[in-house]
Amino acid sequence: MINIGIIGYGYWGPNLVRNFFAVNGCSVKIVADSRSARLQELRKIYPTIKAVNDGNEIILDREIDAVIIATPVCTHFKLAHKALLEGKHVLIEKPMTSSVEEAEILINLAEQKNLLLMVDHTFLYTGAVQKMKQLVDSKELGCIKYLDSTRINLGLFQSDINVLWDLAPHDLSILSYIVDEQPYSVNARGITHTCNKIENIAYLTVNFKSGLIAHFNCSWTSPVKVRMMLLGGDEKMILYNDLEPTEKIKIYDSGYSYANDEEKNQVMVDYRVGDIHVPKLATTEALLSMANDFIYCIHEKKQPRSSCYLGLDVVRILEASNESIKHQGKEVVLQASKIPIAFNSY
Amino acid sequence: MINIGIIGYGYWGPNLVRNFFAVNGCSVKIVADSRSARLQELRKIYPTIKAVNDGNEIILDREIDAVIIATPVCTHFKLAHKALLEGKHVLIEKPMTSSVEEAEILINLAEQKNLLLMVDHTFLYTGAVQKMKQLVDSKELGCIKYLDSTRINLGLFQSDINVLWDLAPHDLSILSYIVDEQPYSVNARGITHTCNKIENIAYLTVNFKSGLIAHFNCSWTSPVKVRMMLLGGDEKMILYNDLEPTEKIKIYDSGYSYANDEEKNQVMVDYRVGDIHVPKLATTEALLSMANDFIYCIHEKKQPRSSCYLGLDVVRILEASNESIKHQGKEVVLQASKIPIAFNSY
Amino acid sequence: MINIGIIGYGYWGPNLVRNFFAVNGCSVKIVADSRSARLQELRKIYPTIKAVNDGNEIILDREIDAVIIATPVCTHFKLAHKALLEGKHVLIEKPMTSSVEEAEILINLAEQKNLLLMVDHTFLYTGAVQKMKQLVDSKELGCIKYLDSTRINLGLFQSDINVLWDLAPHDLSILSYIVDEQPYSVNARGITHTCNKIENIAYLTVNFKSGLIAHFNCSWTSPVKVRMMLLGGDEKMILYNDLEPTEKIKIYDSGYSYANDEEKNQVMVDYRVGDIHVPKLATTEALLSMANDFIYCIHEKKQPRSSCYLGLDVVRILEASNESIKHQGKEVVLQASKIPIAFNSY
Amino acid sequence: MINIGIIGYGYWGPNLVRNFFAVNGCSVKIVADSRSARLQELRKIYPTIKAVNDGNEIILDREIDAVIIATPVCTHFKLAHKALLEGKHVLIEKPMTSSVEEAEILINLAEQKNLLLMVDHTFLYTGAVQKMKQLVDSKELGCIKYLDSTRINLGLFQSDINVLWDLAPHDLSILSYIVDEQPYSVNARGITHTCNKIENIAYLTVNFKSGLIAHFNCSWTSPVKVRMMLLGGDEKMILYNDLEPTEKIKIYDSGYSYANDEEKNQVMVDYRVGDIHVPKLATTEALLSMANDFIYCIHEKKQPRSSCYLGLDVVRILEASNESIKHQGKEVVLQASKIPIAFNSY
Structure with missing residues (x-):
C-alpha cells in the first residue's frame, strides 16, 4: 500500500x-x-x-x-x-x-x-493521444511532416507564467511523446495586453532537422474555445479536435505526392482526397x-509513460521560447540534454 | 462605355x-x-x-x-x-x-x-468584411488587440509562389483595410515538403508598435479546409468563419479588463462572457x-476600396516575410513607403 | 431542517x-x-x-x-x-x-x-428553458405557432416503458411550461424492433385548437445523439440545441407574414431573415x-415550478399516445382534467 | 441528335x-x-x-x-x-x-x-444517394429498420401545393429507390398558418408490413435549414447530411441486438458503438x-433510374398523405398499383 x-x-x-x-x-x-x-x-x-x-x-x-x-x-x-x-x-x-x-x-x-x-x-493517457501514437508508430500516417496546434479560449490570466507555459505543455508533451526526433530550434512571438509583461497571446514554432515543423497557437483572449491539432503525414493526416464529445480523432486518407517534371523544369504536386475514418476511442478517464x-x-x-525525461523535454522548449520572445522571435537553438534521454526503470 | x-x-x-x-x-x-x-x-x-x-x-x-x-x-x-x-x-x-x-x-x-x-x-467587398470594417470604425470592438487568421486546406501547390503569397493576400488585405496603424515588422517561418524550395506551410506574425499582433497560419497540406479569423478588441471580439453559409460573423460581447492589485503586487485580470450576436450580412456577390x-x-x-496603395501594403508584408523565412524567422522591420499612403482620386 | x-x-x-x-x-x-x-x-x-x-x-x-x-x-x-x-x-x-x-x-x-x-x-430549471419561457412570456416571439423536438440517440432500451415515456417527458414538460393553451388531441405512431412490443422509435404530434402544433421525434436507435427543439413564433423563432456547450439558445429574428392578393385570388407569403442573437444563459446546475x-x-x-399538475399534464399526453399508437396513429382527444389546473400553495 | x-x-x-x-x-x-x-x-x-x-x-x-x-x-x-x-x-x-x-x-x-x-x-443521381443505395444493396447495413428525414427551412410558401408535395418528393424518391418493399400505409398531420388551407408544416409516417418505419418532417417555417436523413439497419446506420460540403455520408458501425432473458422474463437489448466511416463520394453534378x-x-x-414508375410511387404516397391529413392523421392504406412495377425498357 x-x-x-x-x-x-x-x-x-x-x-x-x-x-x-x-x-x-x-x-x-x-x-x-x-x-x-x-x-x-x-x-x-x-x-x-x-x-x-x-x-x-x-x-x-x-x-x-x-x-x-x-x-x-x-x-x-x-x-x-x-x-x-x-x-x-x-x-x-x-x-x-x-x-x-x-x-x-x-x-x-x-x-x-x-x-x-x-x-x-x-493528455498522454487519453484515448485520442493513444490512438495517434499508435497510428504514428505503425507508420500508417507515413512520414510525419507537420503538427499544428491551436489551444485558445477566454481564460484565466495566470500571474506567474505566460500563456505558453500555461497551455502549450499539453501539446508539447504530445509532440514529445509522438515524435521520435529531437527538436532543433524554436521561434516564438508573443504579446501582453496587460501591464505585467506576461504574454497572453503567443505563437511558437518548433523546428526539426528532418523538415518536420510544429506550430502552437496559444491565447487566453479568444472568445471561442478551440482545442485542435493537425498531424500530417505524407500518407495520411489526423485532425484531433478535443472538444468533440466522441469524434475526437478523424483520420484522413488524404495526402500529396510530387515528381520532378524535367521537361518543364518544374515540381509537379498531386494531392489526393480519400475517405475519412473516425475510430472509436478508449473512454477510460x-x-x-x-x-x-x-x-x-x-x-x-x-x-x-509521462516520465520526468519527457517533462524535461517540455520545459526545454518552454525555456527556449522565453529566450526567443525576448529577442523578437529570433531562432533559438535547443541545448542538447545533459541527461540520457530514455530509461526503462528508475 | x-x-x-x-x-x-x-x-x-x-x-x-x-x-x-x-x-x-x-x-x-x-x-x-x-x-x-x-x-x-x-x-x-x-x-x-x-x-x-x-x-x-x-x-x-x-x-x-x-x-x-x-x-x-x-x-x-x-x-x-x-x-x-x-x-x-x-x-x-x-x-x-x-x-x-x-x-x-x-x-x-x-x-x-x-x-x-x-x-x-x-474579400474587401464581401458582406462579412464590410461588417467587420463597420464594427471597427464605430469603435464597437473597442481598441483592436489582435487578429488571428487560419487559411488552410489540401490545395494546389503553386509552382511560382509560396503558400503565403498564394493564401495570405486575402487576410493581409483585410488587415490593411480594417486597421489604421501601419505595421512595424514581421516574423515568418515556413517549410517546404517538396524539392522546389517553395514553402507549402508557413506562419507569419505582423507586429505593430501599439501592441496589436496579427498572425497568419497558411497551409496547402491540411486535410480539412479552414477559413477562420479572430479579431479581438478590448470590448468585443469577432469570429469570422468564411465557410459558414450564413452565420459568417459572430460578435462576442466578451472581453477582459485588468487592474493593479498593489497590495498583492499583482495584475488582476477579469474576463467577461456575454451574449453573442450574428448579424445578417449583405449577400451581393x-x-x-x-x-x-x-x-x-x-x-x-x-x-x-481595393486600391493600388492597399495592394502595395500587402506586397510589402509578403516581401518582408520572404526575408524573415530566409533568416530563420528573425524579425524584419518594414520599410516606410516611398509613396504617400492614401488618395481620394487618381 | x-x-x-x-x-x-x-x-x-x-x-x-x-x-x-x-x-x-x-x-x-x-x-x-x-x-x-x-x-x-x-x-x-x-x-x-x-x-x-x-x-x-x-x-x-x-x-x-x-x-x-x-x-x-x-x-x-x-x-x-x-x-x-x-x-x-x-x-x-x-x-x-x-x-x-x-x-x-x-x-x-x-x-x-x-x-x-x-x-x-x-429541464424546467435549466438556463435555456428559463430563457425560452421568458421570451414567450414577454411576447418577443409573437404568437407561438409550432414546437418541434428531436431527442434521439443510441440509448438504453427500457424494459418497462417505451421510448416516448422514456424521452418525451423532458420535452412535454417544456411544452406544458411554456405554452398556456391546453392541448386538444394527439397522434402517435411507433415501431418496435425487438419482440417485447415496446416501441423503440415513436413520433408524437400534439394538436391545439388555436393552430399550434407540437411534434416529438424520439428514438433509442439513432447512431447520433440529437437534442434539438425549434420553437416558432410569428415574430421570432428559437433553436434550442441542448448539446451545444454554451450556445444552447439561438434567437432568430426571422419570420413570415402573409396577405391576401385579391386580384390573383391568392395568399402571398413573405419571409424575412434577420439577425441571430445568442443570449448568455444562467449556468447554475x-x-x-x-x-x-x-x-x-x-x-x-x-x-x-415543476408541480404535480404539470406532471399530470405530461402523463395525460403520454397515456393518450399509447392509445393512438394502439390504433395506428388515429387522433385521440385528450380528456379534460378532473383536477383544477393551477395552485399557488399546497 | x-x-x-x-x-x-x-x-x-x-x-x-x-x-x-x-x-x-x-x-x-x-x-x-x-x-x-x-x-x-x-x-x-x-x-x-x-x-x-x-x-x-x-x-x-x-x-x-x-x-x-x-x-x-x-x-x-x-x-x-x-x-x-x-x-x-x-x-x-x-x-x-x-x-x-x-x-x-x-x-x-x-x-x-x-x-x-x-x-x-x-437526388437519385447524387454521389450520396448512390453510396446509400450501394450500402443497402450490398447488405452492409443489415436489415433496414427505419428511415428518418428532416427537410426544413424558411422557404417559399407555394400557392398550389402543400409543404409535403413541395419538399417530401426528394426523400420519398430516395425511400422508393433504396427500399425494395412496397409501403403499406401512411399517416400524416399538418398545419397551415395562413388562410389558404395549404399546410406549411407537415409530418408524414410511411409504414411497412415488415416493421420498417419511415418518417418525414417538412417545414417552410424553420429559421434553420436542415437536410438530414438517418437510415438505420440492424448492423450499421447512415447519417446523410446534405448540407455538409464534403462529409455528406457518415456510416456508423453501431447497432443493437437483443435476446430473451427467460429467467427474468425480459428482453435484453445491447447496443454497440463502433467506428465511423466517411466515404469519399462521386462529385459529378x-x-x-x-x-x-x-x-x-x-x-x-x-x-x-428515375423512372415514371418510381415517380408514380412518390405521387401515391403524397396523395394518401392528403387523405390522412384530411382525416386528422388516421392511417390510410395504400392502393396497390394498377401498373406493373418495374420495366427495363420502354
Whole structure:
C-alpha cells in the first residue's frame, strides 16, 4: 500500500484526490493547502483525509511514501527537491519546473536516490493521444511532416507564467511523446495586453532537422474555445479536435505526392482526397490511467509513460521560447540534454 | 462605355467575365489566353467575345480602355506596365506584383499618366468584411488587440509562389483595410515538403508598435479546409468563419479588463462572457461589387476600396516575410513607403 | 431542517444525493436500494448516510419529512401513495406515474393531507428553458405557432416503458411550461424492433385548437445523439440545441407574414431573415435549482415550478399516445382534467 | 441528335438548360415561358435558343423529339399528355402529377406509344444517394429498420401545393429507390398558418408490413435549414447530411441486438458503438447525370433510374398523405398499383 500526500487543493486537486481514491494499492492520507476555505471543502467530501495547511507536514511525514505536487509552477522545484531528499516518490503537475536547470537537478536527485519522479502530462493517457501514437508508430500516417496546434479560449490570466507555459505543455508533451526526433530550434512571438509583461497571446514554432515543423497557437483572449491539432503525414493526416464529445480523432486518407517534371523544369504536386475514418476511442478517464501508471511504476520500479525525461523535454522548449520572445522571435537553438534521454526503470 | 480586355482565362477568368458582363457602363470585348483549350471554352459560352492567344493584342488594341490582368504573379508587372504605358486603366489580380519595387513603379506610372490602377482584393467587398470594417470604425470592438487568421486546406501547390503569397493576400488585405496603424515588422517561418524550395506551410506574425499582433497560419497540406479569423478588441471580439453559409460573423460581447492589485503586487485580470450576436450580412456577390467599383472609379476618377496603395501594403508584408523565412524567422522591420499612403482620386 | 430519504440509487440517484447535499435547510438521512452493490457504492462516498435495502424503511421512518422516489416508473404510484399516507412530502422522478388515474389519486391525496407533491422535471430549471419561457412570456416571439423536438440517440432500451415515456417527458414538460393553451388531441405512431412490443422509435404530434402544433421525434436507435427543439413564433423563432456547450439558445429574428392578393385570388407569403442573437444563459446546475425549489416550497407551503399538475399534464399526453399508437396513429382527444389546473400553495 | 424543348424557365429552368447543353447527343432548341422577362433573361445568355411564350409551340414542333416540363405541378398532366400524344419523349419535374390517376394515364399512354416518360428526381443521381443505395444493396447495413428525414427551412410558401408535395418528393424518391418493399400505409398531420388551407408544416409516417418505419418532417417555417436523413439497419446506420460540403455520408458501425432473458422474463437489448466511416463520394453534378440518363435511355430504349414508375410511387404516397391529413392523421392504406412495377425498357 502506497501512502500518498497531495500538496495543493486548488482547481486540479479535487480531480487528483477523486482519482487516486479509485486506484488500488494506494491510499490518500493527507492533503495540504494554505487556504482554509479549500481545506473545509475537502473535509466536507472526504472526512477521512487529514487536512493540513503546510505542505511540509506531508513531506516530513514518515508514513507518506509518495508526494503529489499540485501547486503553482514556481514552487514545484523547492517542494519536489525536499520531498526527494526525504525519500518520497514524487508526481509533479505540468509544467515540471520553471527552468531546465531545476528539472535536471530533480532528475539527477531522483536517479541518485532511486526514487520515481513523474510529471502529470494527463493528455498522454487519453484515448485520442493513444490512438495517434499508435497510428504514428505503425507508420500508417507515413512520414510525419507537420503538427499544428491551436489551444485558445477566454481564460484565466495566470500571474506567474505566460500563456505558453500555461497551455502549450499539453501539446508539447504530445509532440514529445509522438515524435521520435529531437527538436532543433524554436521561434516564438508573443504579446501582453496587460501591464505585467506576461504574454497572453503567443505563437511558437518548433523546428526539426528532418523538415518536420510544429506550430502552437496559444491565447487566453479568444472568445471561442478551440482545442485542435493537425498531424500530417505524407500518407495520411489526423485532425484531433478535443472538444468533440466522441469524434475526437478523424483520420484522413488524404495526402500529396510530387515528381520532378524535367521537361518543364518544374515540381509537379498531386494531392489526393480519400475517405475519412473516425475510430472509436478508449473512454477510460485519462487522469485515472495516469494515477494508475504512477502507482504501478512505484511498485514495479519502472519509468511511466509521462516520465520526468519527457517533462524535461517540455520545459526545454518552454525555456527556449522565453529566450526567443525576448529577442523578437529570433531562432533559438535547443541545448542538447545533459541527461540520457530514455530509461526503462528508475 | 468602358471597353474591357481580360488577359488570362484560367481559374478566375470565367468569374471575371461573368461579373463584368453584369456591370453597366462597360463591355467585355476581348479575352486572351495562350492555351487554346481555354479559349474554346470561352467561345462556347460567350460567342460574342473576341478570343486571342496573346495578351499584347489586348494591350495594343485602340478600342480597349481597361485591361484586367489575371495571369501568374510573375507576369503582372510586365503586362501592367505595358498597359499603363499604352494609356489603359488596369485591374490586377492579387497579389499585385512580385516585389515592392515593381508595385511602386506601377503606382508612379499610373499617377503620372492619370490612370486608374486597382488590385482585385475581392474579400474587401464581401458582406462579412464590410461588417467587420463597420464594427471597427464605430469603435464597437473597442481598441483592436489582435487578429488571428487560419487559411488552410489540401490545395494546389503553386509552382511560382509560396503558400503565403498564394493564401495570405486575402487576410493581409483585410488587415490593411480594417486597421489604421501601419505595421512595424514581421516574423515568418515556413517549410517546404517538396524539392522546389517553395514553402507549402508557413506562419507569419505582423507586429505593430501599439501592441496589436496579427498572425497568419497558411497551409496547402491540411486535410480539412479552414477559413477562420479572430479579431479581438478590448470590448468585443469577432469570429469570422468564411465557410459558414450564413452565420459568417459572430460578435462576442466578451472581453477582459485588468487592474493593479498593489497590495498583492499583482495584475488582476477579469474576463467577461456575454451574449453573442450574428448579424445578417449583405449577400451581393463580392466580385460583382469589385467590378462595379472598378468601372465606377474609372468614370468618377476616384480611388477604389481595393486600391493600388492597399495592394502595395500587402506586397510589402509578403516581401518582408520572404526575408524573415530566409533568416530563420528573425524579425524584419518594414520599410516606410516611398509613396504617400492614401488618395481620394487618381 | 427537512430530513430526506431517497428511494432508488441507480443512474439518477447519485446526482440527487450530491445536489440535496448542497441545499441548505435539508439533510439527506437515508438512501434505499435493493441492490447491495449500489449501497456499497453509496457508503464509499457518503459514509454518514444510512443505507437500507427496502424503501419502506424510509417511508415508515418517523424522522423523515420528505421522500424522493427515483425508482422505475411502475413503482412510483405505490411508493408515493404510501409515503403521502405516512404524512411525507414527496418528490417523484419523471414521468410521474404510469397512468392519469394514478396521478390524479396522488394529487387528491396530497391536497387532502396538505403535503407537497412534486415531480422532478429537471429541464424546467435549466438556463435555456428559463430563457425560452421568458421570451414567450414577454411576447418577443409573437404568437407561438409550432414546437418541434428531436431527442434521439443510441440509448438504453427500457424494459418497462417505451421510448416516448422514456424521452418525451423532458420535452412535454417544456411544452406544458411554456405554452398556456391546453392541448386538444394527439397522434402517435411507433415501431418496435425487438419482440417485447415496446416501441423503440415513436413520433408524437400534439394538436391545439388555436393552430399550434407540437411534434416529438424520439428514438433509442439513432447512431447520433440529437437534442434539438425549434420553437416558432410569428415574430421570432428559437433553436434550442441542448448539446451545444454554451450556445444552447439561438434567437432568430426571422419570420413570415402573409396577405391576401385579391386580384390573383391568392395568399402571398413573405419571409424575412434577420439577425441571430445568442443570449448568455444562467449556468447554475438545474438539478440543484430543482432541489432548492422542493425544499423552499415545503418551507413556504407553495407550489413549485415543476408541480404535480404539470406532471399530470405530461402523463395525460403520454397515456393518450399509447392509445393512438394502439390504433395506428388515429387522433385521440385528450380528456379534460378532473383536477383544477393551477395552485399557488399546497 | 435528340432535339429538346423545355417548357418553363423559372427557378429550375436555367439549370436544366445549362446541363442539357453539356450533354452529348442532344440539342436544346426551344424554351417556352409565359413571362417575357424570363425569356429576355434566356436570350441574354443563350442567343442561339428559340424563345417562345407558349409551351404548345414546343409540343407541336415537328423538329422536337423530347419535351421537358418544368412548370407548376397542376399543369404537368395536361402538358405531358399532349406531348406524348404528339409522339414526344417526356421528362417531368418532380412531383410527376397532382394525382395517382393522372400519373397512371400518362404511364399507360407512354407505354402504348412506345415513348420514354421520365420524372426528374435529381437526388437519385447524387454521389450520396448512390453510396446509400450501394450500402443497402450490398447488405452492409443489415436489415433496414427505419428511415428518418428532416427537410426544413424558411422557404417559399407555394400557392398550389402543400409543404409535403413541395419538399417530401426528394426523400420519398430516395425511400422508393433504396427500399425494395412496397409501403403499406401512411399517416400524416399538418398545419397551415395562413388562410389558404395549404399546410406549411407537415409530418408524414410511411409504414411497412415488415416493421420498417419511415418518417418525414417538412417545414417552410424553420429559421434553420436542415437536410438530414438517418437510415438505420440492424448492423450499421447512415447519417446523410446534405448540407455538409464534403462529409455528406457518415456510416456508423453501431447497432443493437437483443435476446430473451427467460429467467427474468425480459428482453435484453445491447447496443454497440463502433467506428465511423466517411466515404469519399462521386462529385459529378447530379443534374448532369440525370440529363445524361434521359438522353441515354431515349437512344437505348431503356428505363432510367428515375423512372415514371418510381415517380408514380412518390405521387401515391403524397396523395394518401392528403387523405390522412384530411382525416386528422388516421392511417390510410395504400392502393396497390394498377401498373406493373418495374420495366427495363420502354
